Amino acid sequence: MNENKSRPRPMYRFIARELKADIISGVYADGASFPSEADLQNAYGVSRVTVRSALKILEQEGLIKRRQGSGTVVSGRAIHKSLNTLLDFHREATLHLRNPRSQVLSLAERPSRARERLILGLEGAENLVELKRLRFLDEDPVVLQTTCLPLDLMQGVSSAELKNRSLYDFLQKERNIQLSYADSVLEPYSIDKRDAAWLKLAPGAAVMRAHRTAVDKTGRTVEYSINLIRGDYFKYSYRLMADEMEP
Known part of the structure; x- marks a missing residue:
């Protein structure tokens, strides 16, 4: 029996999509500080691993830059x-x-x-x-x-x-x-x-x-x-x- 059930989207992808939309719309300006991992954990009620997976997507798309010791900054294309x-x-x-x-x-x-x-x-x-x-x-x-x-x-x-x-x-x-x-x-x-x-x-x-x-x-x-x-x-x-x- 074949079941056609759509798989739920992983939470980290949902978070990445929301944050990407905020960057593109200008909520977070280019060069501005981005919310910390702890802030994102508290806001979404998820684990640090989930937050880091979401941030990795944004980083791979060139929307943020993560710098050791100085936090994360926005690097949007707009x-x-x-x-x-x-x-x-x-x-x-x-x-x-x-x-x-x-x-x-x-x-x-x-x-x-x-x-x-x-x-x-x-x-x-x-x-x-x-x-x-x-x-x-x-x-x-x-x-x-x-x-x-x-x-x-x-x-x-x-x-x-x-x-x-x-x-x-x-x-x-x-x-x-x-x-x-x-x-x-x-x-x-x-x-x-x-x-x-x-x-x-x-x-x-x-x-x-x-x-x-x-x-x-x-x-x-x-x-x-x-x-x-x-x-x-x-x-x-x-x-x-x-x-x-x-x-």
Whole structure:
């Protein structure tokens, strides 16, 4: 007689899964101290052997580092971005001790669409340049970026000039564009089959979609981009300040 009974998941795997979810979601920030073995034993009501088995899984996945005599620290793969600071992809990755890379998928002149003309301040059926790039962290594809720019800023530019280079750095050094600020709107998005393949995700997976416009110091909008961002590699944070209350 064949019985089809599912085996219960070992407790150490359950603990590892919960702790992994907390690390990825940002409950434990990168570089922060991780709960001790004793703390985890008390919290889950399990043996030290069970706790150590769970921690071994996290260590093997590169989510924590266990150091003799100094405890355990978080070593998650996500970059925690502040919404109050404008940093280009390459500089931000480097500051987090990650290895950034950018692959130019396409760079082409095309007719502008009505919405793009409104955002970029183009006239009539003026053409623009569309730049599509795949951004990598440590060889993992993490951002699929489609950027529209005014034609005069990108006239004669080749893909090779933008390979592994910040677009903002290019605009500043090669086009003398001084950025003033950028506005960005984040929203949840279910990725389609074509874009999912670039980011090595399953079709329909949840990502963050960011709409960004960048403005230079003359007040001209020089960039409109749509970024599809893997949420397991980027977390966004901001500080909420309490208003002063009347006594």
